[in-house]
Amino acid sequence: MSGSEVVIVGGGVTGLSAGWWLARxxxxxxxxxxxxxxxxxxxxxxxxxxxxxxxxxxxxxxLWPQMDExxxxxxxxxxxxxxxxxTERQWEQYRFIAExxxxxxxxxxxxxxxxxxxxxxxxxDNSFGGVHYKFGGHAxxxxxxxxxxxxxxxxxxxxxxxxPVTGFETAGGKVTAVKTANATYGCDAVVVAAGPxxxxxxxxxxxxxxxxxxxxxxxxxxxxxxxxxxxxDGHKIxxxxxxxxxxxxxxxxxxxxDVDATGPAARPSTPLARNxxxxxxxxxxxxxxxxVIRSWAGIxxxxxxxxxxxxxxxxxxxxxxxxxxSVGFGLSxxxxxxxxxxxxxxxxxxxxxxxxxxxxxxxxxSDWREKRGWMPIS
Amino acid sequence: xxxxxxxxxxCAINGTRSAPETHYDIVVVGAGPSGIAAAIDAATAGAKVLxxxxxxxxxxxxxNDIPLYFGGRMTAATQNTERMLEAIFMSMPAxxxxxxxxxxxxxxxxxxxxxxxGPGVASLPQQVVGLADSERSWLVGFDKIVLATxxxxxxxxxxxxxxxxxxxxAALQMLLTRYEAFAGQRIxxxxxxxxxxxxxxxxxxxxxxxxALIEVRDAPQGNAELVAKVAAAGIxxxxxxxxxxxxxxxxxxxxxxxxxxxxxxxxxxxxxxGLIPSIELVDAMxxxxxxxxxxxxxxxxxxxxxxxxxxxxxxxxxxxxHIAYRMDWMRALSxxxxxxxxxCQCEExxxxxxxxxxxxxxxxxxxxxxxxxxxxxxxxxxxxPDQIKRLTRAGMGVCxxxxxxxxxxxxxxxxxxxxxxxxxxxxHRAPVRPLPLKILAEWDEPAEMEAAWDVWxxxxxxxxxxxxxxxxxxxxHRQMLYTGMYT
Ligand SMILES: Cc1cc2nc3c(=O)[nH]c(=O)nc-3n(C[C@H](O)[C@H](O)[C@H](O)COP(=O)(O)OP(=O)(O)OC[C@H]3O[C@@H](n4cnc5c(N)ncnc54)[C@H](O)[C@@H]3O)c2cc1C
Numbered sequence: 001m002s003g004s005e006v007v008i009v010g011g012g013v014t015g016l017s018a019g020w021w022l023a024r025x026x027x028x029x030x031x032x033x034x035x036x037x038x039x040x041x042x043x044x045x046x047x048x049x050x051x052x053x054x055x056x057x058x059x060x061x062x063l064w065p066q067m068d069e070x071x072x073x074x075x076x077x078x079x080x081x082x083x084x085x086x087t088e089r090q091w092e093q094y095r096f097i098a099e100x101x102x103x104x105x106x107x108x109x110x111x112x113x114x115x116x117x118x119x120x121x122x123x124x125d126n127s128f129g130g131v132h133y134k135f136g137g138h139a140x141x142x143x144x145x146x147x148x149x150x151x152x153x154x155x156x157x158x159x160x161x162x163x164p165v166t167g168f169e170t171a172g173g174k175v176t177a178v179k180t181a182n183a184t185y186g187c188d189a190v191v192v193a194a195g196p197x198x199x200x201x202x203x204x205x206x207x208x209x210x211x212x213x214x215x216x217x218x219x220x221x222x223x224x225x226x227x228x229x230x231x232x233d234g235h236k237i238x239x240x241x242x243x244x245x246x247x248x249x250x251x252x253x254x255x256x257x258d259v260d261a262t263g264p265a266a267r268p269s270t271p272l273a274r275n276x277x278x279x280x281x282x283x284x285x286x287x288x289x290x291x292v293i294r295s296w297a298g299i300x301x302x303x304x305x306x307x308x309x310x311x312x313x314x315x316x317x318x319x320x321x322x323x324x325x326s327v328g329f330g331l332s333x334x335x336x337x338x339x340x341x342x343x344x345x346x347x348x349x350x351x352x353x354x355x356x357x358x359x360x361x362x363x364x365x366s367d368w369r370e371k372r373g374w375m376p377i378s
Numbered sequence: 379x380x381x382x383x384x385x386x387x388x389c390a391i392n393g394t395r396s397a398p399e400t401h402y403d404i405v406v407v408g409a410g411p412s413g414i415a416a417a418i419d420a421a422t423a424g425a426k427v428l429x430x431x432x433x434x435x436x437x438x439x440x441x442n443d444i445p446l447y448f449g450g451r452m453t454a455a456t457q458n459t460e461r462m463l464e465a466i467f468m469s470m471p472a473x474x475x476x477x478x479x480x481x482x483x484x485x486x487x488x489x490x491x492x493x494x495x496g497p498g499v500a501s502l503p504q505q506v507v508g509l510a511d512s513e514r515s516w517l518v519g520f521d522k523i524v525l526a527t528x529x530x531x532x533x534x535x536x537x538x539x540x541x542x543x544x545x546x547x548a549a550l551q552m553l554l555t556r557y558e559a560f561a562g563q564r565i566x567x568x569x570x571x572x573x574x575x576x577x578x579x580x581x582x583x584x585x586x587x588x589x590a591l592i593e594v595r596d597a598p599q600g601n602a603e604l605v606a607k608v609a610a611a612g613i614x615x616x617x618x619x620x621x622x623x624x625x626x627x628x629x630x631x632x633x634x635x636x637x638x639x640x641x642x643x644x645x646x647x648x649x650x651x652g653l654i655p656s657i658e659l660v661d662a663m664x665x666x667x668x669x670x671x672x673x674x675x676x677x678x679x680x681x682x683x684x685x686x687x688x689x690x691x692x693x694x695x696x697x698x699x700h701i702a703y704r705m706d707w708m709r710a711l712s713x714x715x716x717x718x719x720x721x722c723q724c725e726e727x728x729x730x731x732x733x734x735x736x737x738x739x740x741x742x743x744x745x746x747x748x749x750x751x752x753x754x755x756x757x758x759x760x761x762x763p764d765q766i767k768r769l770t771r772a773g774m775g776v777c778x779x780x781x782x783x784x785x786x787x788x789x790x791x792x793x794x795x796x797x798x799x800x801x802x803x804x805x806h807r808a809p810v811r812p813l814p815l816k817i818l819a820e821w822d823e824p825a826e827m828e829a830a831w832d833v834w835x836x837x838x839x840x841x842x843x844x845x846x847x848x849x850x851x852x853x854x855h856r857q858m859l860y861t862g863m864y865t
Binding site: 036037043052053054055057068072073074076092093096097100104142143146149150151154159161162214215219221222223233236237238243244251252253254255256257264265266267268269270271272273274275277278279280281287288289290291292293294295296297299302305306307325326327355370371372373374376377378 | 383384385386387388389390391392394395491493496497498499500501502506508515517663664725737738740741742743744745746747750758759760762765768769771774775776778807808809812813814815816818819820821823827830831832833834835837839840841842843844845846847851855858859
C-alpha cells in the first residue's frame with residue numbers, strides 16, 4: 001500500500017499512533033482533528049499503561065519501554081506499578097489479582113507494609129500491603145500525544161488541526177474522500193478514531209457502532225519528593241507521580257452523557273475533586289498536606305462490554321474503526337500497530353483481536369444503554 | 379455466566395453527591411468595598427446573604443504570591459492570623475455595618491470553585507460554591523453569586539526578577555495599608571499609569587523611599603493631576619527607559635540596572651504596569667467573559683445568577699488601553715531578556731525553552747525534540763497557551779500561573795506576530811486556590827458515594843484477562859472484583 005493515501009479522523013492517541021505506524025510503512029497519512037491533537041481524552045487521562053485484560057497487552061508491554069527512542073521525543077514512560085490495599089477487602093481483592101498475574105506469568109510480588117513504604121514513602125504504616133507489578137507502567141499523556149504527532153510529521157505525515165470532519169464520499173463500496181468544512185481529502189483508506197464522535201460519523205456510512213459517552217475526572221497536587229515507584233494505584237483510585245513530582249489521580253463515579261457530533265460542548269470537573277482528595281489522602285497519608293492545584297475532566301466512550309472496537313469493515317471495505325472504550329491511552333502503541341495491520345494487510349499480525357470485532361454486537365438489543373443504566377441524567 | 383442487567387449502573391454518579399450544607403439567597407465572594415456594598419444592599423433588601431473573603435491568607439500562601447504578587451516582602455507580622463484579622467476589621471469598618479445589616483461574614487474563607495449543571499454535567503443537586511478555611515472545605519448552595527474578587531497583579535519578567543523583592547502594586551498597597559507589614563525600605567516602581575503613580579504616592583506617604591518610576595513609553599501615562607503630585611513629591615519619572623536587570627543577594631533585590639546603564643540601589647522593585655480582573659471563578663465555571671482592553675483584560679459577561687462587581691467586573695474605564703500598554707512593556711522587556719531569563723518561576727521555565735517549546739530539564743532532548751519550536755508548532759495551527767503549558771510546563775506550578783499566565787499569552791502574541799486578543803485565555807481550573815488534600819477532602823461523604831465508587835467504570839467484562847474468557851476464572855473474576863450492574 002506504499003504511496004497510498006490514508007486519512008485518519010481524530011488526532012487522539014489512537015489516530016496518531018495509527019498514523020505514525022502507517023507512516024513508518026511508507027503510507028501517506030493525513031490526520032484530521034476538530035481541534036488540537038490530544039485535546040480530548042488523550043490529553044486528560046491517567047497515563048496508565050498496564051492493560052493485562054487486552055489481547056494487545058503483550059504488544060503494549062513490548063513497545064512502551066522503546067517509545068521514547070522510536071518516536072524521538074520524550075513520553076515520560078516509567079515501568080512498574082504498585083497496588084496498595086487500604087482495607088481488608090481490598091487486600092483480598094488485590095491478592096486475587098496478584099494470583100491471576102502469577103498464573104499468567106506476569107511478574108508480581110506481594111509487599112508487606114514496610115516494603116510498601118520503601119517503594120512509596122508517601123504511604124503510611126496503615127496499609128494492608130501491596131502488590132508490585134514488575135510490568136506495566138505509566139507515561140505523560142500530553143507529552144505522548146505530541147510525541148506521536150511530531151514523529152508522524154517527521155516521517156512525512158500531515159496533521160490538519162481545527163478541521164472537523166463532516167462527512168464522506170463513497171463509490172464502489174469504498175470511501176473515496178473525507179470531507180471537512182473547507183476541504184475534501186481523497187483517500188484509499190480511512191481510519192475513524194474519533195472517540196465519542198465515532199457513532200455519529202459511522203452512522204453516515206450506515207454503520208451502527210454502539211458506544212456511550214461519559215465524563216471522568218482527575219485532580220493533581222503540587223510536586224512531592226520523587227518516590228522510587230511513581231505508578232501507585234489502590235484504594236479504588238488510579239494515578240501516577242509525574243516525573244516533576246505531582247500526584248495526578250482519578251477514579252470514582254462517572255456521569256453518562258450524550259455528546260453532539262461536533263464534540264463535547266464542555267468538559268466540566270465537579271466537586272468529585274473532594275472525594276478524590278479524600279481517597280488520595282487516605283492512600284498516601286504523608287501527602288495529605290500537599291496542595292491540590294487543578295482538577296479536570298475528560299469525555300470517553302464505552303462499548304457495551306467495555307472492550308475496544310478495532311475492526312476493518314466489510315462495507316465500505318476500506319474503513320477501519322477504532323474506539324478504545326475508555327482504556328486507550330496505555331494501549332496506544334499497540335492499537336496503532338493493530339490498526340496499521342488492518343489497513344495494510346487486513347489482519348493483525350501480532351495478536352488475535354477477533355474479540356475486538358464490531359460484529360460481536362450484531363445482535364445487541366436496541367435498548368442496550370437503558371438496560372445497563374448508561375443513560376444521561378435527564 | 380448469563381448476564382442480566384438491572385437497568386441501573388451502580389457505579390454512575392447519579393444520586394451520590396452530597397447536598398450543600400447550607401443555602402443562601404446570595405453569596406458574595408470578596409469583601410472589598412464593592413463586595414461589602416453588594417452584601418449590605420442585598421441583606422437590607424431582606425435576602426439571606428453570605429459574604430466570604432480569603433484574606434487573611436496563610437503566610438505560606440502569601441509566600442507563593444497568593445492571591446497577590448507579594449514578592450516575599452511581607453514582615454513576620456503576616457504570620458500572625460489574629461493580628462491579620464484585626465487589621466482587616468480595622469481597615470474596613472464597613473464590615474461591621476454589613477454584619478449589623480444581617481450579612482453572615484466568613485473571613486479566611488476561600489471560594490475555590492463554582493459548580494452548576496449545564497453542558498457536560500447534570501448530576502449536581504443544585505448550583506454550589508466550594509468554600510474552604512484552614513480546617514476544612516464545604517459546599518454552599520446559592521440563588522445568586524456576586525463575584526467581587528478584585529484584580530490581581532500583572533507580573534513581568536526580566537533578568538533577575540525571580541528573587542525576593544520583585545512584587546506587584548496591589549500586593550504592596552495591601553501590605554502598606556491593611557496589614558502595615560511591608561518589609562522593604564527603598565523601592566523602584568515600574569510603570570507610570572495611575573496604578574504606579576498612586577502606589578508611589580502611597581509608599582512615600584508611608585515613609586518608604588521611592589527612588590523613581592520607570593516608564594517604557596516616552597511620557598508619563600497617568601492622569602495629569604497624579605503626575606503633578608508625583609512631581610511635587612520629588613519623585614522622578616524616567617521615561618523612554620526600561621529595567622534591564624536586577625541583582626540581589628540572600629535577602630533579595632539590591633539594585634536595578636536601567637536601559638541607560640544607570641544602576642539604582644533599591645530593595646524592592648514594584649511592578650505597577652497593570653492589574654488583571656480576578657476572573658478565575660468565572661472562567662473555571664465556564665462562565666461567559668470577554669476581552670476588554672480599557673477595563674484591564676478579560677471580564678465576566680454576566681449572567682442572571684452570576685454577577686461581577688468592582689474590579690472583577692473590569693477596572694474603571696478611563697479610555698486607557700491597558701493591553702496596548704502592557705504589550706509595549708512586554709516588547710521592551712522581551713528585547714532585553716536573555717535566553718535563560720526565567721518566565722515561569724514555579725517550574726523554572728526559561729524564555730528560550732518557552733519559545734522553543736522544549737520540555738523541562740529532567741527530560742532528555744533528542745535531536746528531533748531540539749528541532750521543534752514555537753515556529754514549527756505554529757505551522758500546525760494558532761498559538762494556544764494551554765497547549766504550550768502542557769509541553770513546557772509554564773503555568774503548571776503551585777502559583778497556578780498567577781505569575782506567568784499573562785506574560786506567556788503576551789509573549790505568544792509577540793512571537794506569533796498576532797494581536798493579543800487572538801491568543802486564547804489559558805484555562806483556569808478549580809480549585810482556583812491551592813488547597814491541601816486534607817482540606818479539600820470530603821471526609822464525611824455520603825454512603826452512596828462510597829457505594830458507587832469503583833476505580834474505573836465498574837464494567838466487569840472490561841478487565842477480565844482474555845486468557846480467562848470462557849473459563850471458570852471469568853466468573854471468579856467478576857464475583858471477586860465487581861458487584862451490581864449484573865444479577
Ligand atoms: C480522566 C480519564 C482518565 C483515563 N485514564 C486512563 C489511563 O490511565 N490509561 C488508559 O489507557 N486510558 C485512560 N483513559 C482513557 C483514554 O484517555 C482514552 O481511551 C484514549 O485517550 C482514547 O484515545 P482516542 O484517540 O481513541 O480518542 P480521543 O482522545 O477521544 O480522540 C479522538 C479525537 O478525535 C477528534 N474528533 C472527534 N470528532 C471529530 C471529527 N468529526 N473530525 C475530526 N476530528 C474529530 C477529537 O477532537 C479527538 O482529538 C482515561 C480517560 C479519562 C477521561
